[in-house]
Amino acid sequence: MASTDFAVDITEGRVLRRTPIALTEVRAARQALLEWFRDHARPLPWRRHPRPYAVWISEIMLQQTQVGTVIPYFNRFLRAFPNVRALARARRERVLELWSGLGYYRRSRDLHCAAQIIVRQFGGRFPRSYEAARSLPGVGDYTARSVLSIAYNLPFAVLDGNVARVVSRWRLLRGHVQETRFRQSVELVLEQCLSRRRPGAFNQALMELGQTVCLPRAPRCPVCPLRVGCGAYASGRPESYPEPRPRRRTEVRHLAVAAIRSDSKFALVRGLDESLLPDLWNFPSAFGASRETARRALLDKLSALLSPPPTLPAPRAEIRHSITHRSIRAQIYPVEMAAARRVHGLRWVPAWRLGEVARTGSAAVSALARKVAAAL
DNA sequence: GTCCAGCTTT
DNA sequence: AAAGCTGGAC
Structure with a gap:
C-alpha cells in the first residue's frame, strides 16, 4: 500500500x-x-x-x-x-x-x-x-x-x-x-x-x-x-447500487425460416441474415419488418438457391429468440423435398445432429437453429 | 415481458 | 458509440 x-x-x-x-x-x-x-x-x-x-x-x-x-x-x-x-x-x-x-x-x-x-x-x-x-x-x-x-x-x-x-x-x-x-x-x-x-x-x-x-x-x-x-x-x-445502465430499446423483427426436409435431413446454409451468425449453419432465413415481408424475402432467397423454388405452406410454428437488441419472432415454414440434391451453398444435416446431441459439438449450428429443429 | 451477465472489436 | 449471442432470474 x-x-x-x-x-x-x-x-x-x-x-x-x-x-x-x-x-x-x-x-x-x-x-x-x-x-x-x-x-x-x-x-x-x-x-x-x-x-x-x-x-x-x-x-x-x-x-x-x-x-x-x-x-x-x-x-x-x-x-x-x-x-x-x-x-x-x-x-x-x-x-x-x-x-x-x-x-x-x-x-x-x-x-x-x-x-x-x-x-x-x-x-x-x-x-x-x-x-x-x-x-x-x-x-x-x-x-x-x-x-x-x-x-x-x-x-x-x-x-x-x-x-x-x-x-x-x-x-x-x-x-x-x-x-x-x-x-x-x-x-x-x-x-x-x-x-x-x-x-x-x-x-x-x-x-x-x-x-x-x-x-x-x-x-x-x-x-x-x-x-x-x-x-x-x-x-x-x-x-x-450501482445505478442501472441505460439500455438500447429492443426492436421486434420478424424472421421467416424454411425448414427444408428430405428423408431425415435438413438443408442448412452458412449464416443467418443481415450478417448475423455468419460462421454458423442455419436454416435458410430472412428478416422483414412484418411476417409477410419476411416471407417474401425468404422466397427471394430460396429462388436464388433452388430452381424451381419451393412453395411455402402456412407456417407451422413460431419460436422466439433474441440476438443483441433484436427480439426475433420466427415463423417456420416446413418444406418437404423428394430428393436431397447437391446444391452449392447448401448442406444437408441429419436431424439428430440438431437435437440434444448437438450439445456435444457435432455441428456448428446456432441456438436459434436448434430451437427451430426442436419445434418441428 | 424486462433485466442481467458485462467484454472485445470496429 | 455500437454491435454481437444465449440463457436465466424475476
Whole structure:
C-alpha cells in the first residue's frame, strides 16, 4: 500500500483525488473476503488444475456468459483440446462445433487464432506480460488482467460487472458501469484493496461474491463478509447500487425460416441474415419488418438457391429468440423435398445432429437453429 | 415481458 | 458509440 495519505491516479491528463480508505478498514475487508472465498469458493472445473491454458479458455468462455452455461462447454472443450498446441492445430470448423450454442462466435475464432500465435511466438505458453497478453486477439484489458492475476498471481486488479457492483455498494459509489468516472472511482478503490500477495484469489473472491451473494436485485447481505463497513447495506437499499445502465430499446423483427426436409435431413446454409451468425449453419432465413415481408424475402432467397423454388405452406410454428437488441419472432415454414440434391451453398444435416446431441459439438449450428429443429 | 451477465472489436 | 449471442432470474 502506498504511503501517501490519499490515492492519486492520473488518467488522460486529469488528476483524481479521493479520500483514502482507512488502512485498518482495507485490511479487515481484504481478510474477510479472502477467508470467505477460502470457505465458499465453488469447485469449478477450471479451478481444479488452474493451468494458464485452462484459465485463459475459461475467461474467454465466461465473457458475457454465465458460469452454469460454461461448465459443460469448458469440459468438452478441454477434452477435445487438452493444451494450446492441440487447439492451435485443430480445424476451425471443429472449434466452432465445440462452441456451438455458446454464442458470440467471434470468441472462438479469436481463441483459435490466439492459440496459433501463442505456439508460434510465445513457445506454447500463455504470455506473462500484460502487453503480450493484450496483443492476442480476443484478449482485452479485462481478460489480460484476469488471466495474469489468476494464472500467474500477478498483481493486476480486475473490474467486471460483478466487481463494480460489489465495490459500488461497499463504498457507496454513484453512477453506472458504462461511465468512465464511475469506473475510475472503482479502480481507485481496487488499487487500495488488492491483495499484493494473493491477487488471483482476491480477484476471484470479489467476482464470486458478486455472482453468489452481492446479487443485482436481491443481495444476500446476511451472509456477506463485507456487510460490516458496507455503505449500501447501511443505507438499507443495497439493491439501488450501482445505478442501472441505460439500455438500447429492443426492436421486434420478424424472421421467416424454411425448414427444408428430405428423408431425415435438413438443408442448412452458412449464416443467418443481415450478417448475423455468419460462421454458423442455419436454416435458410430472412428478416422483414412484418411476417409477410419476411416471407417474401425468404422466397427471394430460396429462388436464388433452388430452381424451381419451393412453395411455402402456412407456417407451422413460431419460436422466439433474441440476438443483441433484436427480439426475433420466427415463423417456420416446413418444406418437404423428394430428393436431397447437391446444391452449392447448401448442406444437408441429419436431424439428430440438431437435437440434444448437438450439445456435444457435432455441428456448428446456432441456438436459434436448434430451437427451430426442436419445434418441428 | 424486462433485466442481467458485462467484454472485445470496429 | 455500437454491435454481437444465449440463457436465466424475476
